[in-house]
Amino acid sequence: MNWDQETARRIGFIEQAIPPTLPFQLDQGRMVTGPAGFWAAILSDIARGPQGARARTGALQKDLVLLEEKLRCANDAKPSKGP
Numbered sequence: 001m002n003w004d005q006e007t008a009r010r011i012g013f014i015e016q017a018i019p020p021t022l023p024f025q026l027d028q029g030r031m032v033t034g035p036a037g038f039w040a041a042i043l044s045d046i047a048r049g050p051q052g053a054r055a056r057t058g059a060l061q062k063d064l065v066l067l068e069e070k071l072r073c074a075n076d077a078k079p080s081k082g083p
Contacts, residue, residue: 001050010064011046017071026066042067 003011019039024032032038045052045060054060 003050007050007055007061007064010061010068013068013071014042014046014064020071020074024070026063026070 002008020032020035023035026032026038042060042063045054045063048055050056052060054063
């Protein structure tokens with residue numbers, strides 16, 4: 001079984017992204033205090049594929065949505081290095 005198109009796109013984004021190094025709020029109830037461990041867990045869940053436990057329940061997909069939003073917001077907030 002393969003990832004659905006939207007999840008595959010998000011996985012591609014995450015795999016190309018620079019992992020966060022500082023703690024961050026993932027959502028209202030979850031603070032990621034160990035970004036390296038969280039990132040490793042996400043990549044491990046991705047490697048398990050669509051049949052992995054967190055993918056089957058939708059938990060991985062939800063985290064991918066939230067993580068992509070956080071990373072895009074963080075990139076948008078960085079000052080440009082233009083002239």
